[in-house]
Amino acid sequence: MGTVSSTHAETPSGRSLWIELPDWPGNIAGQHVDVRLTAPDGYQATRSYSLASSGSAARVQLAVDRLPDGEVSPYLVDDLQPGDMLEVRGPLGGWFVWKEEQTQPVQLIAGGSGVVPLVAMIRAHAASGSTAPMQLLYSVRTPEDRFFADELSALENVTYAYTRSGPTDARIGRLTKEHLASAVLPPGAAVYVCGPTGFVEAVASWLVELGHDAASVKTERFGGA
Amino acid sequence: MSIFTRGFSGRGRDDNPALPPGQYLTEDFPVLSAGPTPNVDTDHWEFTITTESGAVHKWNWEQLMALPSEDIHTDIHCVTRWSKLGTTWRGVSLDTLFAEVETEYDYVMEHSYGGYTTNLPYEDIRDGKAWIAHTFEGEPLDPEHGGPARMLVPHLYFWKSAKWIHGLTMMKDDDPGFWEQNGYHAYGDPWQEQRYW
Numbered sequence: 001m002g003t004v005s006s007t008h009a010e011t012p013s014g015r016s017l018w019i020e021l022p023d024w025p026g027n028i029a030g031q032h033v034d035v036r037l038t039a040p041d042g043y044q045a046t047r048s049y050s051l052a053s054s055g056s057a058a059r060v061q062l063a064v065d066r067l068p069d070g071e072v073s074p075y076l077v078d079d080l081q082p083g084d085m086l087e088v089r090g091p092l093g094g095w096f097v098w099k100e101e102q103t104q105p106v107q108l109i110a111g112g113s114g115v116v117p118l119v120a121m122i123r124a125h126a127a128s129g130s131t132a133p134m135q136l137l138y139s140v141r142t143p144e145d146r147f148f149a150d151e152l153s154a155l156e157n158v159t160y161a162y163t164r165s166g167p168t169d170a171r172i173g174r175l176t177k178e179h180l181a182s183a184v185l186p187p188g189a190a191v192y193v194c195g196p197t198g199f200v201e202a203v204a205s206w207l208v209e210l211g212h213d214a215a216s217v218k219t220e221r222f223g224g225a
Numbered sequence: 226m227s228i229f230t231r232g233f234s235g236r237g238r239d240d241n242p243a244l245p246p247g248q249y250l251t252e253d254f255p256v257l258s259a260g261p262t263p264n265v266d267t268d269h270w271e272f273t274i275t276t277e278s279g280a281v282h283k284w285n286w287e288q289l290m291a292l293p294s295e296d297i298h299t300d301i302h303c304v305t306r307w308s309k310l311g312t313t314w315r316g317v318s319l320d321t322l323f324a325e326v327e328t329e330y331d332y333v334m335e336h337s338y339g340g341y342t343t344n345l346p347y348e349d350i351r352d353g354k355a356w357i358a359h360t361f362e363g364e365p366l367d368p369e370h371g372g373p374a375r376m377l378v379p380h381l382y383f384w385k386s387a388k389w390i391h392g393l394t395m396m397k398d399d400d401p402g403f404w405e406q407n408g409y410h411a412y413g414d415p416w417q418e419q420r421y422w
């Protein structure tokens with residue numbers, strides 16, 4: 001059982017949450033938790049959320065995007081307040097993770113809120129002093145929709161692919177295979193792709209067509225079309 | 226023990242006896258896989274069953290399609306908490322494929338194109354409990370959902386129904402497959418909520 005310690009508006013439709021978890025065993029960058037909500041009549045709804053934080057601290061960070069017709073995400077984005085209790089189970093998932101022992105170059109590719117576990121990897125990479133190159137390609141609707149915008153702006157190895165609107169010198173529109181080819185590390189890199197299912201499907205199959213070994217492309221699908 | 230979540234009322238009450246604990250109904254067909262979707266073409270497709278004697282039983286796509294297929298009406302339950310009720314598949318029963326296979330071993334490893342594996346007890350794929358499915362809702366199975374053919378073992382969480390199935394290997398012991406090594410439960414019964422470890 002956790003306690004919400006603070007919330008931070010990230011985008012017009014999303015925010016991040018810090019949660020105190022006294023019994024937290026620590027987690028690896030890329031893992032997720034299950035969050036369970038319980039209504040007064042005992043009805044429960046559970047959804048998975050990636051951790052933006054990693055390591056042993058007894059405080060974890062999530063970031064949630066609101067789906068307008070969703071059951072759980074609007075509650076987490078609009079209603080939850082500091083001091084509220086939240087049932088959190090985890091850490092879960094041992095596959096979509098980055099560990100500091102990994103020495104090969106890393107390409108991270110995010111669609112929308114799929115940036116959350118990749119931010120955990122960027123933070124863990126920086127904290128470890130790893131010399132393995134790591135870069136992020138972040139596909140997002142508009143600059144206002146970027147999660148962790150300030151933190152990512154301060155980094156050099158981040159490029160954006162805006163799908164709706166963006167700076168006048170930027171290429172606007174859905175990511176294409178050609179754009180992807182020009183923006184990511186060549187085959188040989190460890191690649192992590194995370195976001196809505198349709199985005200992950202498209203990007204992962206382009207990567208294979210571009211010569212990446214399927215075994216070096218790890219994916220996490222958040223759901224949706 | 227759980228406490229109430231302040232201010233949360235929830236949407237639907239899926240008081241549906243067909244829904245295992247902790248699952249919610251979806252009309253979509255979400256996708257869970259660890260990597261890219263492999264492109265497997267039926268001209269080169271092959272399915273094998275390998276036993277302890279080293280015997281390899283092999284079928285190509287034509288041979289599979291020449292075997293009797295059955296209609297399967299079933300509910301499916303994904304470990305990521307969605308369930309889809311009343312789905313319709315067509316596929317070849319594992320009972321048919323195992324008709325000529327001799328084995329004393331009690332466990333099976335499923336192998337997929339793309340390299341993924343998942344383990345389960347042999348008895349869980351016998352007696353009308355498992356199929357090699359090639360058709361979903363009247364259409365050839367999409368690559369995204371495991372086409373051209375996937376395992377269908379609907380009484381277990383859906384990761385046990387390996388997509389892009391390539392072969393089964395009999396095992397003496399219940400060695401963990403890919404997902405099981407990565408934190409998923411060895412057996413995966415949705416009614417017992419055997420999700421992780």
Ligand SMILES: Cc1cc2nc3c(=O)[nH]c(=O)nc-3n(C[C@H](O)[C@H](O)[C@H](O)COP(=O)(O)OP(=O)(O)OC[C@H]3O[C@@H](n4cnc5c(N)ncnc54)[C@H](O)[C@@H]3O)c2cc1C
Nearest residue numbers: 047048049050063064065070071072073113116222223224
């Ligand atoms: C491993 C994992 C990690 C995740 N991490 C995060 C995270 O860090 N941040 C985050 O915001 N979300 C994350 N998600 C998605 C999250 O679990 C929920 O699916 C999402 O918040 C929607 O829940 P909901 O109850 O609001 O919507 P629901 O009531 O479940 O769904 C409402 C409608 O939206 C569709 N839908 C469901 N999920 C999505 C989606 N992701 N995109 C588009 N449409 C969808 C549904 O099919 C349905 O039609 C993660 C999912 C997984 C599996």
